[in-house]
Amino acid sequence: MTRKTEASLLETVRSLSRESVIVVRGRVKAEGKAPRGYEIIPSQVEVLDRAAQPLPLDPTGKVDAELDTRLDSRFMDLRRPVSLAVFRVESAVMQSLRSYFYESGFLEVCTPKIVATATEGGTALFPISYFEREAFLNQSPQLYKQILMAAGMDRVFEIGPIFRAEEHDTRRHLNEAISVDVEVSFADHNQVMEVRENAVSRAYQFVADRCQRELELLNVDLQVPRVPFRRVTYTEALDLAREAGNTTMKWGDDIDTETERAVGNLVGEHYFLTDWPSSIKPYYTQPYDDRPEVSKGFDLMHPRMELASGAERVHDYNLLVERIKKQGLNPDGFEFYLRAFRYGMPPHAGWGLGLGRVVLTMLNLDNIRDAVLFPRDRRRLVP
């Protein structure tokens, strides 16, 4: 290397701003003093793109940035290894879930996210303008998964977005989320609970095997939950919370945050909350034959929060119509859905799992926004 080329190289390197994109050509040389044990003796340095200054946050992690600052400049935030690690883990979780479903004979499906009416009742939907009509963003693939059961697609799964226009403002809610949804024909609630605990346990194992560097960066000592997960009935959960003096709930109330947390602390690991009162579960949840006030609905719980809900579904047309009416909804609005129940609908069961919450609880993150690349909440619509 001549002195002249060395001088021009030095000038190029000296003039570089931090985070500029370059190509270095040169000889790789072992060097004990270098941080990674080798150095590149450059013969050519090419500047592909010069980074502007100052940077919106410090990508080396030397100086912290608040979540809001990080989300405003997510592209820069993700250059921090700890931030990127979360999404490497998320990708591994999705890979594990997909491979598990494919191995188990599931079909992956895509259901529409633009829907005609607020058919499911209850939760608030985002209205959108659809040519000359009003339409909505779907809050769940629920009805479409069930229609596919009538189509003979006996085992389906979907990983896709769901939208909820609720004005909640917490560390565990977003207005757009990714839902992992499963529906299985000729299965009851117990069988799909097994699918779910296996899916979650395998995802943990996959991450433990494949993401050691990420877990280390994130300072997570990952415990793979063992199957079967504990089953706790709604009634037992209430009793547990009462004994601990941590609830004011009555049987039939929806479980509040305080009770949920109390039971989570007592159980201390993933568990299923089963046998919910029929009155607080949606119309498509199958009641027990011998005690219709109790349903075959279940939630998958992490000690910190709910991860997923599911149920054996009502497959009898008449019962379904009756339950829709009982919940104060108009069956006319459900015609596209109810039609699928008239010409031979197998019994079926399924569930939906919040991907962000799985990652959040797996990595013990503080805020769901940390587990989503570009989160959408009450106030944040960009980036």
Added chain:
RNA sequence: GUCCGGAUAGUGUAGAGGCCUAUCAUGAAGCCCUGUCGAGGCUUCGACCCGGGUUCGACUCCCGGUCCGGGCGCCA
């Protein structure tokens, strides 16, 4: 929605009526030093969210707004 807390250089922070010409770190510019480190040293640059009020004097206190964080609610 509601309650509590907060907003200071690009980023993260200290300061709680006059000690503020506002602290420290990081960063940027420059100089010096140096086979390795998040290198080091010195110099310089860069900030009090907005509007009103109280006061001789407001970054600091009061009122309103905006935005942020947390709890609860809502989340079939």
